Amino acid sequence: MLTSSRGEVVKKTDKNKKIGWGVVGSTSWSEHTFSPAIEKARGAELRAVLASTRNKAAAFCQRHGIENGYSKLEEFVADTSIDAVWIGGPTHMHKDHAVAALKAGKHVLCEKPMAITPSECRAMMRAAKLARRKLNVAYNTRHSPKIQQLQKDWRAGRYGNPVHGRAHYYYPYPAKPGGWHSREKQVGSWVFNDIGTHLIDQLRWFLGDAKKVMAAHKSSPSWGYGTPDHAVAMISFKNGSVGTLSASTGMAPGRSRLEFYADNGFVIIDNGMMGTEGSITTGLKGGKEKTVKLPFSPTYKLQVEAFGRHIMCHAPYPLNPEDGLENVKLISQARGW
Incomplete structure (x- = not known):
């Protein structure tokens, strides 16, 4: 018997059910790497995007054949078709995007680095614990x-x-x-x-x-x-x-x-x-x-699949949020603030 991280039983007839993904960011890496990885991954389906403007959201939806494009964070995280969010926006926005998604009941895969400061990382980890949702960081080389x-x-x-x-x-x-x-x-x-x-x-x-x-x-x-x-x-x-x-x-x-x-x-x-x-x-x-x-090695696709297994049946994921926090601690020491 499979159980999701929400504590729900996954019936045998639901084994092939796809995880609905929303991606934060409509250009650059979210466009040419993250979204295609979701589209190619087994057990995953791209369903929504959060862009900086309505026009960018609409253009992304047209390119990727999806319907749900947003320019407001609160509307994006309220989308019930989304199970997991890949945060690919600017680093200084990671914490706000992650906390909002987690509070809305979404699992979160956050692009590296986890956040700007260790305190922001800890806030994200607290939100995940309170929401009882998965939070992890996208260091794709670990999936080779x-x-x-x-x-x-x-x-x-x-x-x-x-x-x-x-x-x-x-x-x-x-x-x-x-x-x-x-x-x-x-x-x-x-x-x-x-x-x-x-x-x-x-x-x-x-x-x-x-x-x-x-x-x-x-x-x-x-x-x-x-x-x-x-x-x-x-x-x-x-x-x-x-x-x-x-x-x-x-x-x-x-x-x-x-x-x-x-x-x-x-x-x-x-x-x-x-x-x-x-x-x-x-x-x-x-x-x-x-x-x-x-x-x-298609490490970005493999990363999506690994996170999906982590969500649905608690399969091991090759790192944890603490790895993201420790990474940012070292960055903070190296840059001097």
Whole structure:
């Protein structure tokens, strides 16, 4: 017998019932990535959108073949066809959107980072607990099957005790984004909240709980905003290991690299973040290196499906709201506010 997180019994005849999704945001990533992921995912159906204007909502509905488009938050969360909401709007609006959706009885998948400040994250977590609804964060790389298996092997001690993790990702925006991306308090330090948050998540996933940010440097060599587009940081972890990250929203070549070193071996993931094609190289001390291809993985679609199973039958989800909170704590330390 299946039960939903609402405590309702899911009858056998309802096993194929789809979860109705509403998406916050009608352009950019909500348009070209999040909504298509819902449309392709098993057990999911895109049913509504919240846009900044009525015209944008109507245009989105026409493009995606849905009927329910809104420009007012209260009307969007009151839509009874929506079971779950994917929050893809500006970071400084995550908390208000999430709390409203949770209070209205919706489950919430929030884009990374969870919010601007730790206090906002905690407010979202309180709202989820009170509403008895699922809340989680969209770090899609955690849904790559091959990286999941690699992480399990690493955490199981196959390569020994962790010593150092190095996470690098330069993601050059094709054009100057402007808007809220250029405003420090709304974007929460651009490069940290855009790319750095993914790298922090990978370091925490492999190395465990972090202790503190030991050092950080931020600058704006690419776009010249008052919020950084390049950053480097060093983080200490409770198991005695250390992690370093380097991130950019303007510099080439647009590839990621994750390196994890233990006292008896190592793993290197060349590219592969966000589900992109790459390679995995592993090795044990005194042994031969082995490199295998890392194929493209539809991590955004897999994320939707995993959250759906999490809602309907309490299946494990590869992270929890506390991961989102701890990530934002580290970002806050790194940016200095």
